[in-house]
Amino acid sequence: MNGNTKECNNDNKHFLDSSNIHYCRGNTNERSETDKRSYECLYPGCAVIAKSYKEYITHRKTHGQPFIYECKVPGCGRTFHHDSSFRSHKQTHEPKPQCEGCGKFFATRITLQHHKKICKTKSQNETQFGHSSQA
Known part of the structure; x- marks a missing residue:
């Protein structure tokens, strides 16, 4: 093989x-x-x-x-x-990769992986400081 x-x-x-x-x-x-x-x-x-x-x-x-x-x-x-x-x-x-955290779509899995690091950090900061950047 x-x-x-x-x-x-x-x-x-x-x-x-x-x-x-x-x-x-x-x-x-x-x-x-x-x-x-x-x-x-x-x-x-x-x-x-x-x-x-x-x-x-x-x-x-x-x-x-x-x-x-x-x-x-x-x-x-x-x-x-x-x-x-x-x-x-x-x-x-193929379906576009999507972030489970924020729902954004990405052209490639690699760009999604990079985004997830930022998205995860942003979510942790929002939880830690008790607020959200969304209005």
């Missing part, structure tokens, strides 16, 4: 890129050991799901170069020639 793959907890599919995991669909019912690992081809119109990384790479070569990535989110179907563009696009389908 390639150490760079990420596994979906819903149905044990493996993906080369952790951002592909949100495409992972399936149920949580137990499956036989032979059905647990699979790799979904992202080429437009291709529905192949390989059972091993080696099988996936062999299959991928049948599509020629350059490899085209297709967004498989229902209703989208956009295609990309570069993995980085594809990964960036996929974020548009």
Whole structure:
């Protein structure tokens, strides 16, 4: 097994890129050991799901170069020639991270993490001094 793959907890599919995991669909019912690992081809119109990384790479070569990535989110179907563009696009389908403390939304998880440090500090100061900055 390639150490760079990420596994979906819903149905044990493996993906080369952790951002592909949100495409992972399936149920949580137990499956036989032979059905647990699979790799979904992202080429437009291709529905192949390989059972091993080696099988996936062999299959991928049948599509020629350059490899085209297709967004498989229902209703989208956009295609990309570069993995980085594809990964960036996929974020548009993900919910925006939100602060539980104040309800603000953020473009990335990293900006939310930075905000949480400030938001937590602000909340602690308001509690400590017995007032709120909200009017």
